[in-house]
Amino acid sequence: MTEREQELIKLAEEEVEKNKEVVEHDPYRLHYHLMPPVGLLNDPNGFIQWNGTYHLFYQWMPFKTGHGAKFWGHYSSEDLVNWKHKPIALAPSEWFEKNGCYSGSAIEHDGKLVLFYTGNVKDTDGNRETYQCMAVSEDGLTFNKKGPVVNLPEGYTAHFRDPKVWKKDSEWYMVVGAQSEELTGKVALLKSVDLTEWQHLGAIAGSGMNGLGDFGYMWECPDLFELDGVDVLVASPQGLKAEGMKYQNVYQAGYFIGKLDYGRASFEHGDFMELDRGFEFYAPQTTLDQKGRRLMVGWMGVPEQDEDKHPTIAHKWIHALTLPRELHLVDGKLLQVPVEELVNLRKTALVAVNDIKLSDEKEEVFFEERSAAFEMVLSFKRDVASFELDMSDTVRFTFDASVSVFSLYRKSFVTGEWETRSCRLQALTELRAYVDTSSLEVFLNGGEEVFTARIFPDGPDAAGITVSGAGTIAELNVWGIDA
Structure with missing residues (x-):
């Protein structure tokens, strides 16, 4: 851990301690949902069961209730009910992430816990650079940053983020939320044999593809997994217009059912279906646990949707995560069921x-x-x-x-x-x-x-x-x- 990272983590811990009393005295503080100890929480990250323990990281801005250079906060649980707040996992300390350790995912490899995340970089004029980065832990608490493993491929703007990684047979795959140079939302697919050298295979879904018309200018937080013999692509498109009861929030989160052809790097799919009909739901992430369940957690918030007006801001915190949900596929539709462990609440x-x-x-x-x-x-x-x-x-x-x-x-x-x-x-x-x-x-x-x-x-x-x-x-x- 570098001196700069130690310094940032110390500052964040001091911010938690300084505001602890005002935060905990908020009458709107939640009883059994995961929240930030201070500041702003957004996307769930790195959801995984590793060595029998569930780990759930989250985007965190400890110094204010607005967005900025994000850290990765960290919770862990043995039972999906009782969660412990752990030491900060990532702080935006290095050149390749100086404006935020943005969202990403976690895998197990060679007995280690490996994080993939987006390093966000901006210059003094606000021009953005983006790097997909890797960090490795042997104890699930301290993470050794390996730096960028993916630079920006051709054909995309610097809005290229939120890597989700999984293994298929002997190879690793990554989907990344992206914006094309034509300013349309895409999901990019990459492949690797060693987790460090990645080949860009192309966009597999997005606005203007696979029968979709105009479908947003940016797709965030993609997640691709197999469930009951079909492939499910979860994504959070930005820029959809409301249609009747659909797409009522500023940004949406939903999924496509289809089949990924790994050889041709193509994904044929059906219609987009929203995951949640409520007011606050975005950027969900799934994991496969050791019981074989596909579990999902979402952010109980929406970007740029009256975030500055939440009453909890007066007590120095904002936003929370949803309860864990188990996914089932029935008649071509995802059903979301609260995990059975929640009866213990x-x-x-x-x-x-x-x-x-x-x-x-x-x-x-x-x-x-x-x-x-x-x-x-x-x-x-x-x-x-x-x-x-x-x-x-x-x-x-x-x-x-x-x-x-x-x-x-x-x-x-x-x-x-x-x-x-x-x-x-x-x-x-x-x-x-x-x-x-x-x-x-x-x-x-x-x-x-x-x-x-x-x-x-x-x-x-x-x-x-x-x-x-x-x-x-x-x-x-x-x-x-x-x-």
Whole structure:
């Protein structure tokens, strides 16, 4: 570790300690989601299970609640439930990363934990250079930087970042989010036999390719993996225009189902499908764990989407990561299911009732005790024609079978007015919600659709919910989750 890196890490640690009290006294501090100890968190990085332990890194700006020269923060867990904050993994100390250790991924090789990330460099005029870099660790805590392993290939602007690396047979492959010289979003594919010398094979997906028309000016954070015999490409395109219920956030995160021809370096795929219908979800990353599960974590935020207006800024921090989700492929669609280990978060049974007959009269369901953090599961009989659930003063769910639409309403933390996100849903059979102090993750029908949002209630604790509609709630269960 160089002297400059030691100096930057020391400054970041001092910033954590200096602001610890003000951060921890924020009433919107989350109970069971991963957050920065101070400053700004964004993309999840380097998600991997290595030597039996899950490691999850994240983009981190410790010195302010805005973006800048990012570090890699680091969490680890034995069970995906209890996470420990670890020493800083990467600091932007070297010439090839002086303006930020940007997003990337992790692999295991020869018993070592290997990180790949983008080194961001800008000159005094703001001109950008980009390098895909490698760092190696033998203990999972300290990382030896090997420097750039990929320079910018021809045909792209310097918006070339977020390497995701995996092994196929005896060779290594990397996808990188990119912008072509024509200012269109692309995903580039590279190949290596030794992780240090990489051959650029070309763009395999992007705007104007594979049947897509104009589809954004930059694609960030690509992730390509095999699931149940097909290949899935996850990406976060920038520059899509809203279409009805789709593409309602400033930037999107979604996936394509297809097949990667490794020999021809081509990827035939179907339509783009959004991963999450909520207000805050971006830059997800997946890993394959030792149980054979494909797990995913996303950033509970969106770039340039009212980031400067989050209430937590007053307490010197902003943003969080989603809970880990297991991916399943069913009828050509990715289903997202909260990992089974999350049942261990349940502490106190707050509600357990059966056969609630819904009507236009709103029925209040009171919790056994007030709770700022809880899991709520509702299962419905097939007769549900409409449904509304009001939660605190900030969140409302509605479903209307006559038009096959489910909607999430929240009070905007910018204007105080109600705003909405919606999706088509043929029937409502299950609603599972993880509510934290200032976050919400809703899984419908076993993960058929998912809504993620930050919420900022006027009051600190929920005392119950209100339900109405037409049909029957077969079961309603709520469990409190302790800090």
